[in-house]
Amino acid sequence: MCNIERYLLQTDLEMDKIICIGLGYIGLPTATIAAGKGLNVIGVDINERVVDTINSGNIHIIEPGLKESVQKAVAAGNLRASTKPEQGDVYLIVVPTPFRGNHEPDITYVEAATRSVLPFLKKGSLFVIESTSPVGTTEKMQQLIYAERPELKGQIYIAYCPERVLPGNIIYELEHNDRVIGGIDDVSTEKAMAFYAKFVKGTLHKTNARTAEMCKLTENSSRDTQIAFANELSIICDKAGIDVWELIELANKHPRVDILQPGCGVGGHCIAVDPYFLTSDFPAESQLIAKSREVNNYKSAWCVEKIRNAVLEYEMKHTKKPIVALMGLAFKPNIDDLRESPAKYIAQNIMQFEMDGLQIVEPNIKAHHIFKLTDYKVAYEQADIVVFLVAHNEFKALTQRADKVILDFCGIFKR
Numbered sequence: 342m343c344n345i346e347r348y349l350l351q352t353d354l355e356m357d358k359i360i361c362i363g364l365g366y367i368g369l370p371t372a373t374i375a376a377g378k379g380l381n382v383i384g385v386d387i388n389e390r391v392v393d394t395i396n397s398g399n400i401h402i403i404e405p406g407l408k409e410s411v412q413k414a415v416a417a418g419n420l421r422a423s424t425k426p427e428q429g430d431v432y433l434i435v436v437p438t439p440f441r442g443n444h445e446p447d448i449t450y451v452e453a454a455t456r457s458v459l460p461f462l463k464k465g466s467l468f469v470i471e472s473t474s475p476v477g478t479t480e481k482m483q484q485l486i487y488a489e490r491p492e493l494k495g496q497i498y499i500a501y502c503p504e505r506v507l508p509g510n511i512i513y514e515l516e517h518n519d520r521v522i523g524g525i526d527d528v529s530t531e532k533a534m535a536f537y538a539k540f541v542k543g544t545l546h547k548t549n550a551r552t553a554e555m556c557k558l559t560e561n562s563s564r565d566t567q568i569a570f571a572n573e574l575s576i577i578c579d580k581a582g583i584d585v586w587e588l589i590e591l592a593n594k595h596p597r598v599d600i601l602q603p604g605c606g607v608g609g610h611c612i613a614v615d616p617y618f619l620t621s622d623f624p625a626e627s628q629l630i631a632k633s634r635e636v637n638n639y640k641s642a643w644c645v646e647k648i649r650n651a652v653l654e655y656e657m658k659h660t661k662k663p664i665v666a667l668m669g670l671a672f673k674p675n676i677d678d679l680r681e682s683p684a685k686y687i688a689q690n691i692m693q694f695e696m697d698g699l700q701i702v703e704p705n706i707k708a709h710h711i712f713k714l715t716d717y718k719v720a721y722e723q724a725d726i727v728v729f730l731v732a733h734n735e736f737k738a739l740t741q742r743a744d745k746v747i748l749d750f751c752g753i754f755k756r
């Protein structure tokens with residue numbers, strides 16, 4: 342079929358029934374927002390408990406505003422969850438892409454999701470991958486679809502469109518952030534643009550599938566590299582006897598310098614993961630990206646070393662063991678998410694030294710199956726050594742105490 346014929350096909354067809362495969366942190370909010378705009382959305386998840394929870398108007402993840410949107414969409418009949426896909430006009434693949442032990446990306450969930458919708462694809466269907474994916478994944482899925490359903494060659498639209506939302510602000514950002522949309526050909530891009538225009542208010546930017554895949558990896562790798570620079574500075578400053586927070590603030594007065602903040606490492610399921618999608622596929626070319634991952638991982642090991650040394654110094658000086666408070670477990674401030682958290686990694690390492698007086702604090706979590714949690718005010722009061730791992734707002738309200746050894750890895754008391 343020539344391009345003009347395909348374009349006619351594109352404008353003729355409806356895009357009102359959406360099959361969203363994956364109802365996690367991105368899939369569920371996306372399904373809900375599309376349903377909120379009047380589209381008929383079937384959310385699909387392999388987890389029966391998740392499906393039942395959503396169908397009863399509840400949610401299985403923590404995200405401000407999500408529960409209300411789900412309740413409304415389910416009550417209006419625009420959102421239904423199911424363990425099985427069915428026929429629709431648009432298929433969205435929003436499943437995880439973790440990495441294996443050797444930091445190689447694992448696209449088996451994307452493959453399984455693609456296979457699950459294969460029987461339902463028909464002439465004019467739009468198939469979009471949103472999952473963060475290695476460059477070339479959309480083309481791989483195109484080949485998979487055509488190998489299994491050769492009659493669909495040139496008859497369906499295939500595109501890649503990554504999300505770039507910040508956990509905690511997903512509902513707003515999904516609707517208002519700009520999106521990058523890349524099809525396997527121009528008509529696929531146009532078709533996907535027309536679809537996202539139904540519920541995204543941000544500007545939609547056209548490209549091809551490979552560039553869109555690379556764009557997502559670039560955004561998070563760029564941030565990882567910038568944080569690595571700040572973390573490296575913090576280690577240099579520690580040795581040089583310079584306050585890194587003051588230094589960065591002063592350097593940032595330069596009109597073209599904008600250094601990020603050091604911390605106890607980089608965590609979360611995105612920035613600490615996505616750069617490996619590039620280093621794994623382009624090992625010789627991605628030197629700086631690989632080094633940045635190394636620096637950010639090393640920063641956590643360096644913090645463990647600093648805590649150990651502070652404990653030994655205390656023991657020598659006071660001839661008794663100190664009470665140590667580790668303040669924060671989450672991967673970033675003011676959330677309860679511990680995925681890939683450097684603070685959690687540090688706490689687990691320190692626990693191995695079997696310190697009697699170890700107190701672990703995470704004000705955003707009530708109880709944890711590994712860590713026995715202590716109230717942050719109690720721990721701060723009782724501890725001889727206080728280690729700030731995460732810049733939670735609660736900690737910033739504490740008064741600095743001269744009678745305690747304070748290891749401030751995240752700038753709680755920065756001036």
Ligand code: SAJ
Pocket residue numbers: 504505506507508560561564568601602603604605606607608609610611612672673674
């Ligand atoms: N961090 C620092 N110093 C800083 C900023 C962050 O050490 O100056 C650390 C945080 O403490 C945390 C990690 O980096 O451990 C990541 O936190 P983040 O807030 O930078 O990012 P995420 O992982 O919550 O969300 C990112 C966002 N990407 C970018 O900002 C480029 C978000 O827009 C993406 O949608 C998300 O990844 C994703 O899903 O990919």
